Amino acid sequence: MFMSVILEEAGSHRNNRLDSENNISIKVEKLTKKFGDFTAVDSISFSVKKGETFAFLGPNGAGKTTTIKMLTTLLKPTSGVMLVNGYDPVQNQDAVRRSFGIVFQDESLDEELTAYENMEFHGVLYKVPKELLPKKIEELLKFVELWDRKNDFVKHFSGGMKRRLEIARGLLHHPEVLFLDEPTLGLDPQTRNHIWGYLRELNRTEGITVFFTTHYMEEAERVADCIAIIDRGTIVAEGSPGELMKQTNTNSLEDAFLSLTGRRIREEEIGSIEQMRNIRKLWRR
Amino acid sequence: MGTIYILWLRQLKRYMRSHSRIIGSLGQPLLFLLALGYGFGPIFQKAGQGNYLEFLAPGVIAMTILFTSIFSGIEIIWDRQFGFLKETLVAPASRLDIMIGRTLGGATVATIQGIIVLLISIVAGFRPTNYVLLPVAILIMALIALLFTALGTAIASLLEDMQGFQMIMNFLVMPLFFLSGALFPLQGLPEAIILFSSLNPLSYGVDGLRGALIGQIYFGFGIDFLVLAGVSALFLAVGSYLFSKIQV
Numbered sequence A: 001m002f003m004s005v006i007l008e009e010a011g012s013h014r015n016n017r018l019d020s021e022n023n024i025s026i027k028v029e030k031l032t033k034k035f036g037d038f039t040a041v042d043s044i045s046f047s048v049k050k051g052e053t054f055a056f057l058g059p060n061g062a063g064k065t066t067t068i069k070m071l072t073t074l075l076k077p078t079s080g081v082m083l084v085n086g087y088d089p090v091q092n093q094d095a096v097r098r099s100f101g102i103v104f105q106d107e108s109l110d111e112e113l114t115a116y117e118n119m120e121f122h123g124v125l126y127k128v129p130k131e132l133l134p135k136k137i138e139e140l141l142k143f144v145e146l147w148d149r150k151n152d153f154v155k156h157f158s159g160g161m162k163r164r165l166e167i168a169r170g171l172l173h174h175p176e177v178l179f180l181d182e183p184t185l186g187l188d189p190q191t192r193n194h195i196w197g198y199l200r201e202l203n204r205t206e207g208i209t210v211f212f213t214t215h216y217m218e219e220a221e222r223v224a225d226c227i228a229i230i231d232r233g234t235i236v237a238e239g240s241p242g243e244l245m246k247q248t249n250t251n252s253l254e255d256a257f258l259s260l261t262g263r264r265i266r267e268e269e270i271g272s273i274e275q276m277r278n279i280r281k282l283w284r285r
Numbered sequence B: 001m002g003t004i005y006i007l008w009l010r011q012l013k014r015y016m017r018s019h020s021r022i023i024g025s026l027g028q029p030l031l032f033l034l035a036l037g038y039g040f041g042p043i044f045q046k047a048g049q050g051n052y053l054e055f056l057a058p059g060v061i062a063m064t065i066l067f068t069s070i071f072s073g074i075e076i077i078w079d080r081q082f083g084f085l086k087e088t089l090v091a092p093a094s095r096l097d098i099m100i101g102r103t104l105g106g107a108t109v110a111t112i113q114g115i116i117v118l119l120i121s122i123v124a125g126f127r128p129t130n131y132v133l134l135p136v137a138i139l140i141m142a143l144i145a146l147l148f149t150a151l152g153t154a155i156a157s158l159l160e161d162m163q164g165f166q167m168i169m170n171f172l173v174m175p176l177f178f179l180s181g182a183l184f185p186l187q188g189l190p191e192a193i194i195l196f197s198s199l200n201p202l203s204y205g206v207d208g209l210r211g212a213l214i215g216q217i218y219f220g221f222g223i224d225f226l227v228l229a230g231v232s233a234l235f236l237a238v239g240s241y242l243f244s245k246i247q248v
């Protein structure tokens, strides 16, 4: 539905690609990031096909966010090669930036602006044509069911509403890949389902590649076509949920994870992160 | 162009909406005007220096602009902590445009604050000697605002969190303010203070404002404009460079 407008100018920046493999959306080889002596991401390699839903599954501090930051031009890698939609995030920052949308792990909205103004800001920054912008904003806000709250300040939104707004914003410039860093962390199961509902629809109808990170096993198992398990900066296994279980001779992703990393993704860690977030929220008021 | 405009607009919207900030930031100049202006008035008069409120008002206007500007620039740290900075840094827009838009927005806000304080001073009894030079006064306000917003941006690009902020206030902003001639005349002071003051760009702002508002000038308009514009350009260049290097 909302993509009808957007599709009109899609393809405009699809030429001049470096890769000949047209069905590859993200390609990473021996990517490494060091902070001083500490190696946060250690020579990882993987690739994501166009239209795929790809999950990065790993515990706290595994290097998920660091990898996303490098892919999205926010951090320079220490070494290694990356290609996002055919462009190199180090050499060709603007082309890469135009081609993806991102929902960060932490909130990234301007709380002093309204939902509509946050969208408008993004649209202008991404040079969405002026004539199209109001229509696209309306379609996307309707898509995430926030249209009737468009003139409310974001500071009055709940966590789930902010997430939905961030997703809508990430889609405004019609990206080919959507990066989502823990998109559902701290949300209740109902809101999580709701959000995955939108993402699946997008993925199915528009063929948008979805790259997401998560702590939640069942989430990765349920929505991802392919999962890379990352632990202490290295990818320990990669494949579809079925393949991972087969590889490890287990019959749940949970057990596969345990057998690959020797430990569980602990639920109580998630609890403490949520607590910290809540404290931060209180503190900000 | 769109980038510069939308960042400018954002700063303005945030300013217009934070009523408590507007009122809070006007309280301090009002206190300075009334407490110092009336408190030191008689002594100043006895020392043969004329009306202190006349002398003080341009200084307090400059102070307001200085504080508001530095604060606007420093706001980048807030954006970094509240996550919004990432949204701007990951966009396919030139960082130079982003930095310039922000800085112009902050400078516009600071200039508005300066004009409001000018109006408050007039209510408190201040009388500009020459209303014809009012546009010149406003131009100087805008230059002071631009200079210090750019400085704030440059500093904020280097800081990860608000912890360094107090230090910057104590060791940079307050000395800049006290040794700018805003509160007392520079003539006849010890060499060291005069030297520092002549290296302080705010001195030229205060001087220009005083020249435009009450006809008392020390360095001269030509030098004032030259220094303000030159240092603004320098800080803008340094700020843009540092801002373009930010990683989050």
Ligand SMILES: Nc1ncnc2c1ncn2[C@@H]1O[C@H](COP(=O)(O)OP(=O)(O)OP(=O)(O)O)[C@@H](O)[C@H]1O
Pocket: A035, A038, A040, A058, A059, A060, A061, A062, A063, A064, A065, A066, A067, A105
């Ligand atoms: N700027 C930095 N400087 C130093 N160390 C860092 C920096 N950013 C991340 N790290 C470290 O790198 C490691 C990986 O961090 P990263 O944020 O990528 O983990 P993550 O997988 O996203 O974890 P989480 O699930 O908690 O979000 C952590 O040990 C972290 O402390």
Ligand SMILES: [Mg+2]
Pocket: A064, A065, A066, A105, A181
């Ligand atoms: Mg993370």
